[in-house]
Amino acid sequence: MNTSGIRAQFPIFKDNSLVYLDSAATAQKPQCVIDAEKSFYENENASVKRGMYKLAERATEEFESAREKVRSFIGAKSANEIVFTKSATESINLVAKSYGEKFLKKEDTVLLSILEHHSNIVPWMQLKERIGINIEWVHLKNGELDMEELKSKLEKFSPKLLAITCASNVTGVVTSYKEITDLAHDVGAKVVLDAAQLVPHREINIQDIDCDFLVFSGHKVYGPTGIGVLYGKEELLEDMPAFLGGGSMIQEVTEDGFTETHLPDKFEAGTPPIAQAIGLGVAIDWISDIGWEAIEKHEEELRKYAYQKLSELPFITFMDPAVRGPRSAVRSIGCLSFVTNGIHPHDLTEYLGSKGICLRAGHHCAQPLHKYLGHTASTRMSLGIYNSKEDIDKMCEAISEAYKFFLGENAIKSTTSK
Ligand SMILES: Cc1ncc(COP(=O)(O)O)c(C=O)c1O
The missing domain is CATH 3.90.1150.10 (Aspartate Aminotransferase, domain 1)
Known part of the structure; x- marks a missing residue:
């Protein structure tokens, strides 16, 4: 090279x-990513999703085209499965709060690994504080996740969910995330993969991995800060309640209540990180070109x-x-x-x-x-x-x-x- x-x-x-x-903390940005953000503010700046004029329509097209680029980058089936958040951290919090509070109950087990970043630990501990789940850990053998311990904990605790990193931000070790996903599915557990450290370095294909959720941050893949991605299987996201409330995530609001809108807008309350999403799309193009x-x-x-x-x-x-x-x-x-x-x-x-x-x-x-x-x-x-x-x-x-x-x-x- x-x-x-x-x-x-x-x-x-x-x-x-x-x-x-x-x-691993944050990647530097190529000129094309910096230019894309600047150009958005100079030429296309408008709010997205509800535009009734050309500028807003263009901004919406660019924003949705960035979503399509992310979809293709990770090989997801549908753009409805790509939710823009502010970071990998926020994406995990979204799953812990929305999926966790609706589908997990007191004493259900969540299995974590000792390799996890705090972003993939604390949201589950907060869920434990709120609803009383049980957290179990998988440790290491020769520096890699101990697959025997993993299998025995899957059998012993029948966890409802596994939240596991694809690559450690400390030792760099890449986990057997595909095999782990298959083993977890065999006992009926859902799988959340933290791909924040993997996605900048390896091509992935969501449909091959078949995980239920996967998260990463834009700023580690040469994109802007302030943009994160949550991938979720469409049928799961459909059944999950909105994470944040506000504009854009509703179908209707009355004095008595509200109804939620469709995917992915349901999880994107408020004005989203528009320029950042567009910058991320350009970073993805840049990586693909190399x-x-x-x-x-x-x-x-x-x-x-x-x-x-x-x-x-x-x-x-x-x-x-x-x-x-x-x-x-x-x-x-x-x-x-x-x-x-x-x-x-x-x-x-x-x-x-x-x-x-x-x-x-x-x-x-x-x-x-x-x-x-x-x-x-x-x-x-x-x-x-x-x-x-x-x-x-x-x-x-x-x-x-x-x-x-x-x-x-x-x-x-x-x-x-x-
Ligand atoms: C493995 C891993 N997961 C999650 C995160 C959180 O990413 P962010 O701070 O962009 O939300 C990091 C950040 O270093 C990380 O290394």
């Missing part, structure tokens, strides 16, 4: 010294390189307990978290930040996973299409410098000789 050609499309990299390795094959090949090469270079640093321990060689491409996205002996992740990451090398430190909104793996925090490096081997070299050099800075000149020598 011509990385410099790709980088040139991102205005933020006009600053040549910027080393951005935090795409092509999944090229993206996956480039990121896989870099992931292996990053793993190799980081492994050469003797004071680094990977968070993934099973990493003894990098996982195969199907089992991991380009996201690696680690701790360094003797330096707190925040100190290390702040040092790197002072050199213009952007990584993330903390628990990455996955506190249960950190606790399970015996850490309170880690440093995370995550890749995007625009990264190069040079970025990884700069990161590794700066980590070595940091080690000397915090622990003294001889620290590396003594670590190596141990």
Whole structure:
């Protein structure tokens, strides 16, 4: 892949010294996405869905065409199954509140995995507080979800719902989300997949996976912030009550009550994120133009390189307990978290930040996973299409410098000789 050609499309990299390795938090935006939002406000700005004039009709067409692009991007059957929200977080909250309160009852089990981001934990805990569901967990074996534990918990608890990530935002491990979906369906459970970290890196097809719900965020797929996607099977969304109340989600309002409108408007109360949806549509076109094959090949090469270079640093321990060689491409996205002996992740990451090398430190909104793996925090490096081997070299050099800075000149020598 011509990385410099790709980088040139991102205005933020006009600053040549910027080393951005935090795409799991949010991806940078290509010029075409920025232009699409700007152009909407300059040329087409109007509210959507109820337009009685040309401008509003055009805005509505663009907005609905973005929905169609998302539908095709994930291979859903119908555009009615694509709900625009503000984020992956809001999409999961929508399912927990709307589906959860109507279809789950006290003591029904929801099965989560220890890999989950807080966005796919807390909404279920809030549901537990409201209606008294039971939450059970699946843990890890060799860094991957323990499928034996999963099967035995499916059998023991007959959960009504599984909420599972497709890829960890800490270790990068990709779960067997298709197999998990099939196993869950065998015991009659519904499946919510958190694809926030998978969708920027892998092509998916909803109809092949056959999950009941799937969520992701626009800003991690090179699109704007403020736009998220909820995919839901049409028959399920039809039976679920609206999440938020307000304009656009009603058929009729009287002094006595209201009736809900059709899909997907029923779940899009108020003025939706119009420019953001259009920007997301352009990001999807941009990804399709590059092509999944090229993206996956480039990121896989870099992931292996990053793993190799980081492994050469003797004071680094990977968070993934099973990493003894990098996982195969199907089992991991380009996201690696680690701790360094003797330096707190925040100190290390702040040092790197002072050199213009952007990584993330903390628990990455996955506190249960950190606790399970015996850490309170880690440093995370995550890749995007625009990264190069040079970025990884700069990161590794700066980590070595940091080690000397915090622990003294001889620290590396003594670590190596141990
Ligand atoms: C795995 C995973 N799920 C959900 C989210 C939440 O995404 P957002 O903050 O865009 O709602 C994130 C964000 O980092 C994530 O990594």
